[in-house]
Amino acid sequence: MIRLARPLAIALGLLAIWELVVRATGVPHFILPAPTRIAAAFAARGDLLFEHAVTTLVEILLGFVVGGGLGTLLALTLAASATARRWLLPLVIASQAVPVFAIAPLLVLWLGYGLTSKIAMAALVIFFPVAIALHDGLKRTEPGWIDLAQTMTAGRRGGAARILFRIRLPAALPALGSGLRVAAGVAPIGAVIGEWVGSSAGLGYLMLHANARLQVDLMFAALLVLAVMATLLYLAVDRLVRRLVPWAPDASTDLLSTETG
Amino acid sequence: MQDRVAVATPLGVRLRALTLSYGGAALIREVDLDLAPGRITCLLGPSGIGKSTLLKAIAGLLTPDAGRIEGDDGRPLAGRVAWMGQDAGLLPWSDALGNVTLGSRLRGEPPDRERAQALLRLVGLAEAAAMLPAKLSGGMRQRVALARTLYEDKPVVLMDEPFAALDALTRHRLQAEAARLLAGRAVLLVTHDPAEALRLGHAVVVMRGAPAEFSQQLTPPGDPPRDPTEPAMAALQRRLLAELGAEVTA
Numbered sequence: 001m002i003r004l005a006r007p008l009a010i011a012l013g014l015l016a017i018w019e020l021v022v023r024a025t026g027v028p029h030f031i032l033p034a035p036t037r038i039a040a041a042f043a044a045r046g047d048l049l050f051e052h053a054v055t056t057l058v059e060i061l062l063g064f065v066v067g068g069g070l071g072t073l074l075a076l077t078l079a080a081s082a083t084a085r086r087w088l089l090p091l092v093i094a095s096q097a098v099p100v101f102a103i104a105p106l107l108v109l110w111l112g113y114g115l116t117s118k119i120a121m122a123a124l125v126i127f128f129p130v131a132i133a134l135h136d137g138l139k140r141t142e143p144g145w146i147d148l149a150q151t152m153t154a155g156r157r158g159g160a161a162r163i164l165f166r167i168r169l170p171a172a173l174p175a176l177g178s179g180l181r182v183a184a185g186v187a188p189i190g191a192v193i194g195e196w197v198g199s200s201a202g203l204g205y206l207m208l209h210a211n212a213r214l215q216v217d218l219m220f221a222a223l224l225v226l227a228v229m230a231t232l233l234y235l236a237v238d239r240l241v242r243r244l245v246p247w248a249p250d251a252s253t254d255l256l257s258t259e260t261g
Numbered sequence: 262m263q264d265r266v267a268v269a270t271p272l273g274v275r276l277r278a279l280t281l282s283y284g285g286a287a288l289i290r291e292v293d294l295d296l297a298p299g300r301i302t303c304l305l306g307p308s309g310i311g312k313s314t315l316l317k318a319i320a321g322l323l324t325p326d327a328g329r330i331e332g333d334d335g336r337p338l339a340g341r342v343a344w345m346g347q348d349a350g351l352l353p354w355s356d357a358l359g360n361v362t363l364g365s366r367l368r369g370e371p372p373d374r375e376r377a378q379a380l381l382r383l384v385g386l387a388e389a390a391a392m393l394p395a396k397l398s399g400g401m402r403q404r405v406a407l408a409r410t411l412y413e414d415k416p417v418v419l420m421d422e423p424f425a426a427l428d429a430l431t432r433h434r435l436q437a438e439a440a441r442l443l444a445g446r447a448v449l450l451v452t453h454d455p456a457e458a459l460r461l462g463h464a465v466v467v468m469r470g471a472p473a474e475f476s477q478q479l480t481p482p483g484d485p486p487r488d489p490t491e492p493a494m495a496a497l498q499r500r501l502l503a504e505l506g507a508e509v510t511a
Binding site for chain 1: 339340342346352363364366368369
């Protein structure tokens with residue numbers, strides 16, 4: 001509980017300053033609503049926020065699974081086959097030159113206003129960091145392990161595949177973990193962009209409409225829900241990665257327990 | 262299991278007219294070398310002369326520019342060689358037992374846990390079977406690597422400065438254990454330490470020059486592990502240092 005005290009104190013302090021600034025300057029609520037007003041919007045529109053939050057959460061989670069899965073699959077394909085590396089790698093890198101914002105309308109056109117286009121969008125932004133991080137990790141296996149493994153499997157069929165799955169992939173799990181952490185950070189962006197371009201539900205949709213109607217307090221409330229969801233996703237992925245690679249030196253950032261001193 | 266480990270049919274190694282290069286420069290050109298079956302041959306030479314490259318070529322990890330590497334039965338060595346490097350090369354996510362049986366898993370065979378456990382006992386690590394490498398000391402890790410090498414049960418063993426990273430006492434103990442446990446296999450042990458070569462080698466070969474050449478095989482009296490501080494060994498050590506190009510006083 002003590003490790004929660006400090007971030008809580010920081011948050012409460014900032015909110016108090018915010019409240020004071022709004023009251024002192026008398027800025028209109030449709031420009032910057034006071035925290036108390038946002039809290040009121042929360043109380044009044046809680047079920048609406050919840051409903052849209054569920055939609056966005058589903059998009060983010062499915063996008064994460066699809067994008068992470070495809071990224072992993074691609075990285076393994078690139079590691080297993082030199083031909084795939086020659087043909088696919090330039091294509092993968094070039095694909096990142098196309099901004100996601102630019103393809104968003106196309107995806108909505110092709111896949112419709114519903115969940116599918118948002119999942120595709122989230123998967124699209126997640127796929128790249130996961131694929132590249134794992135690809136790098138698979139390339140950087142300790143050369144001594146590969147030498148040893150090749151001596152052990154000399155003249156045996158299936159040796160390369162077993163070296164990939166029993167040595168190179170486990171060795172690359174910390175790298176995959178970094179990729180998944182980055183992906184957890186960008187996943188909500190993909191889903192929200194998808195909702196902005198064309199949708200009938202989700203926090204992005206809600207924010208867009210609240211903004212147009214000058215319900216800035218509701219917009220802030222939606223933003224807060226989105227931020228909490230993104231943080232929880234990051235923490236969950238971080239926890240999962242640590243459980244997956246207990247042997248790796250810990251390189252992640254823990255939001256709650258950095259230096260107690 | 263007794264003190265010695267079961268040995269497969271002994272096998273020697275022949276290098277004929279072997280040429281190896283690294284980054285365009287010839288490391289060795291058309292050299293011959295024989296490794297006697299069941300004997301430890303120590304290859305002594307300064308750093309960077311190509312000892313490790315030669316070892317990798319024999320292990321089949323790189324293709325020589327010219328020449329032949331084969332068993333003394335005339336067949337290729339693939340699948341009949343075990344490898345041990347300077348770094349233990351243990352997989353950090355696998356416990357000691359898992360590391361010893363790695364070869365089985367990579368070949369798609371069921372691991373022989375009983376034999377692995379017996380080998381761990383033989384290198385003095387019976388209690389450490391379930392420990393991860395991070396929990397082991399440098400000497401213990403190298404012992405696991407030795408058990409893994411023995412588990413492979415190959416007639417030819419290639420060792421690339423396997424004791425170089427250890428402290429003096431641990432090195433001394435492990436050298437003796439290795440000499441005992443590797444008996445019956447053709448071992449090529451690369452080192453830059455003349456004392457280690459004299460302690461462990463049935464034969465010692467000095468590698469020098471560019472492209473490198475092999476000296477005559479020196480065969481110190483007696484069986485390894487020897488005591489390199491004996492007067493006779495000290496004299497040989499001076500001779501080896503001189504062959505390596507050191508200016509020897511005293």
